[in-house]
Amino acid sequence: MSGATTVREPAVRLDGLPRTRSAWGSFVRFATRKPLGFAGLCILVAMGLAAAFAPIVAPYGYDEFDFARALEGPSRDFFLGTDHLGRDVFSRAIWGTRVSLGVSLAAVFLAQAAAASVAIVSGFYGGWVDKIVQRLVDIWIALPTLVILITLIAIVGPGVKSMILIVAATIAPNYARLIRSVVLQVREEPYVEAAQAIGVSNTRVMLRYILPNVAHVIIYSATVALGAVILIVASLGFLGYGLPPPQPDLGAMLSGDGLEFMRRQSMLAIVPGVAITLIVFSFNIFGDALRDALDPRLRGR
Amino acid sequence: MLQYALHRLALAVPTLFGLTVVIFIAIRVLMPVDVVDVLLGETDTTFDPTIAAELREKFGLDGPLPVQYARWLGRVAQGDLGRSFVSGRPVTEELLYRVPTSLQLGLGALVITVLVALPIGMMSAVRRDTVPDYLARGGAILLYAVPGFWLAILVLVFGSVWFRWAPSIEFRPFWEDPLANLKHIWLPMLILGLNSTGTMIRLVRTQVLEVLGHDYVRTARAKGLSTQTVYFRHVLRNALLPIVTVVGLQIPNVVSGTVIFEQIFLVPGVGRYLLTALQRLDIYVILGTNLFFGTVLVFSNLVVDILYGVIDPRIRFSGR
Numbered sequence: 122m123s124g125a126t127t128v129r130e131p132a133v134r135l136d137g138l139p140r141t142r143s144a145w146g147s148f149v150r151f152a153t154r155k156p157l158g159f160a161g162l163c164i165l166v167a168m169g170l171a172a173a174f175a176p177i178v179a180p181y182g183y184d185e186f187d188f189a190r191a192l193e194g195p196s197r198d199f200f201l202g203t204d205h206l207g208r209d210v211f212s213r214a215i216w217g218t219r220v221s222l223g224v225s226l227a228a229v230f231l232a233q234a235a236a237a238s239v240a241i242v243s244g245f246y247g248g249w250v251d252k253i254v255q256r257l258v259d260i261w262i263a264l265p266t267l268v269i270l271i272t273l274i275a276i277v278g279p280g281v282k283s284m285i286l287i288v289a290a291t292i293a294p295n296y297a298r299l300i301r302s303v304v305l306q307v308r309e310e311p312y313v314e315a316a317q318a319i320g321v322s323n324t325r326v327m328l329r330y331i332l333p334n335v336a337h338v339i340i341y342s343a344t345v346a347l348g349a350v351i352l353i354v355a356s357l358g359f360l361g362y363g364l365p366p367p368q369p370d371l372g373a374m375l376s377g378d379g380l381e382f383m384r385r386q387s388m389l390a391i392v393p394g395v396a397i398t399l400i401v402f403s404f405n406i407f408g409d410a411l412r413d414a415l416d417p418r419l420r421g422r
Numbered sequence: 423m424l425q426y427a428l429h430r431l432a433l434a435v436p437t438l439f440g441l442t443v444v445i446f447i448a449i450r451v452l453m454p455v456d457v458v459d460v461l462l463g464e465t466d467t468t469f470d471p472t473i474a475a476e477l478r479e480k481f482g483l484d485g486p487l488p489v490q491y492a493r494w495l496g497r498v499a500q501g502d503l504g505r506s507f508v509s510g511r512p513v514t515e516e517l518l519y520r521v522p523t524s525l526q527l528g529l530g531a532l533v534i535t536v537l538v539a540l541p542i543g544m545m546s547a548v549r550r551d552t553v554p555d556y557l558a559r560g561g562a563i564l565l566y567a568v569p570g571f572w573l574a575i576l577v578l579v580f581g582s583v584w585f586r587w588a589p590s591i592e593f594r595p596f597w598e599d600p601l602a603n604l605k606h607i608w609l610p611m612l613i614l615g616l617n618s619t620g621t622m623i624r625l626v627r628t629q630v631l632e633v634l635g636h637d638y639v640r641t642a643r644a645k646g647l648s649t650q651t652v653y654f655r656h657v658l659r660n661a662l663l664p665i666v667t668v669v670g671l672q673i674p675n676v677v678s679g680t681v682i683f684e685q686i687f688l689v690p691g692v693g694r695y696l697l698t699a700l701q702r703l704d705i706y707v708i709l710g711t712n713l714f715f716g717t718v719l720v721f722s723n724l725v726v727d728i729l730y731g732v733i734d735p736r737i738r739f740s741g742r
Contacts (some may be wrong), residue, residue: 263434265712268677272694272696359682383575384579387579389724401569402563
């Protein structure tokens, strides 16, 4: 690590920044070097805040209706119009983002935690444990994810907890494979060997030497996974296997039942789709920028 | 090569076996209600335990769970996937009728994806860091982020609002009425195809860029070969192997896509069969369709692996 930094010294000095940057310094550097990724981050923070503070931000509740004002276009009262029950589309989109983002965040967090633990332990020890884990992962990856997801959720029944668990279990193997491949590289590094030579315990090697050096992969793949999971959760909602109503779910808001109403009030067709696209798009451009910024090999470029 | 293919095939069997076990357990154990009770609740309001027992026996759902599963598996080995609770029709028969339609939709979409993404991805790599490249890259990320079903909904809603256009409702299989079939299926095919284009463009671009960086490309240029020869004979050829993988990677997406698009565009394929079965908890249809989708993916992975060998002699002769 230190050797690589010395080589790149001149490039660092040219832009006048100190060699070891503060967290704020790294952040400013990220923002200026990766404007697109930074824009993605800004959109995500804005949408995340709106979702987190939905009770304050949304002008109406998600099931607050007024039949007298159904299917109205955008107006001063209803920023993006109303749906067939007279509910505010803008508010529903914010509540829907809250639900979709919340479920996806929980599922990705669970999946990554499980994937990272399995990958680090099995990658570090190798041997038959690793072989069996890899075989299972191979089998799972070869299967049709969305089909299994729909099947399991339809059978088990709708619910926030079951949804999070099932989605996490279905996606985790993909990330386990990715993280493991990096663990295998890190395991061969001299500093790991050195640590083992001076008698550092295996647990400590995994936690203090391997985990920090694969963290960039975990963070990056979690970011990209979030985009993918938002899409999956939206597809499930669209097919009618999302969260039980009246919980607003961005995918379910677009579902075919509302097609007739969408013809009369196009905002119904546009708003939830734009919200999904914006979230996924932002996660992807932010994730790409993050990968470049975090990868130790690319750092400083 | 043959040995390698056989090895992969041997691995596929336990994969599919595992999948059906998971689904079977999910339906028989995790499901809060018993399927036969659900069926009876629909047909008969006065609950009669003897009828329930009779039905269980008729559908092979009596006795301990492992026995039930083994019974099903035994029949699957003979090509019998059981009968639908609801319609009473054999699942195998229904699948055989529906599979060609799903294949048509999925393969058509895949072809569209490749036809659109390959030239754009190559152009984007060759004209790296120019305006067309930025446009292609931006468009690709955006296309990836747009949910396919939303694109379909937009086309349906605005097609009818602006052009008073609506897709046909009645579907005809290709072998019955090719023209009516194509009139119905071209739109889902196109949208599904475009939906995977985003990922594909990015992957093609990365692979071509990788090849462009090699010395032999510079050599080919230096010895005065025409740009066209360099790109098609040297670059595309060498980028083709990873691109085949990439197409293989798209197959799961396309398969999931057919399920969603069959539902939106009322295409009577395997995906819709599964979705209807899920609503009625039609156990053998659910098992059968999942087995079908699993088989499709396992075999497409196998085909991709074999194609590797065909394209890359190093793999063919390394005698894995």
